[in-house]
Amino acid sequence: MPVILGPNRYGKAETRVVRVVRDGGVHHIKDINVSSALSGDMADVHLTGSNEAVLPTDTQKNTAFAFARKHGIGQIEDFALLLARHYVGSQPTIGHARVEIEEYGWRRIPVSGGPSEPRHSFVRDGQEVRTCVVHHDEDGRTTVVSGLKDLVVLNSTGSEFHGYIEDEYTTLKPTTDRILATAVSAQWRHSGESHDFGASYDFGTSYDEVRRCLLEAFAGTHSLSLQQTLYAMGRRVLDTREEVCEIRFAMPNKHHFLVDLAPFGLDNDNEVYYAADRPYGLIEGAVLRDDAPDAAFAWE
Ligand SMILES: O=c1[nH]c(=O)c2[nH]c(=O)[nH]c2[nH]1
Helix, strand or coil: CCCCCCCCCECCCCEEEEEEEEECCEEEEEEEEEEEEEEECCHHHHHCCCCCCCCCHHHHHHHHHHHHHHHCCCCHHHHHHHHHHHHHHHCCCEEEEEEEEEECCEEECCCCCCCCCCCCEEEECCCCEEEEEEEECCCCCEEEEEEEEEEEEEECCCECECCCCCCCCCCCCCECCCCEEEEEEEEEEECCCHHHCCCCCCHHHHHHHHHHHHHHHHHHCCECCHHHHHHHHHHHHHHHCCCEEEEEEEEEECCEEECCCHHHCCCCCCCEEEECCCCCEEEEEEEECCCCCCCCCCCC
């Protein structure tokens, strides 16, 4: 039965590029996900195994990083046009380029009482989920745990990590300036008893204020580890919100690796990062008052 090659394309999907622009002490970030798909004179690649027409997908990934450094990232449409024109314009075998870009929005974390313009701390737009778990039993015991998950935050400086154990498998380089990013999952236990949780108990304000404490402590802590930041966030909540007696965290360390652009003749002074999604460090911990009431079934 005769068989022919149908439509085809190839490329690098989901190159996660983060660019930090430093405007004095004020940082701006662009966080994008670039997918390129190229097509053209690719019959031989499929039929004979000749790769003469192929611009490797690895090169497409590198081009996204190098262009971020060289040209900056403005409007994603402009960046996509730049890449697409580059592929079609530079390679005779490539007749068509499809470049898809998603951009993730970040807002500055407002810090009350701090400098009017927070400079390098961001919260990702519109992701988080508010949660609660309530238990109530026939003996009239009630527990309330409030929480949030997927509150994605990032400090583009003010984070170090060094002084750790180095054994024969350690390759991580110590750093005094890195991006610290995490998706905060936190659950906090209200210390009240059943009769406290009446109509006048303001869970709305409590939630807003705990969230504010978490963001402010994240933004305001010069971090020597995500563990230290976790503790500072928990402590801020317990110092500020008397209705909360315990808070538990799970925080993935969303690694951002500096891209080596030297092979393309470009420097990279903490500007262009590769945002890796896995594997990730997972930092978990609880912070509680030493006289916190018994948790009963709150965490079940
Ligand atoms: O803040 C961090 N804590 C760690 O325990 C750790 N481990 C690691 O490789 N990087 C980091 N970063």
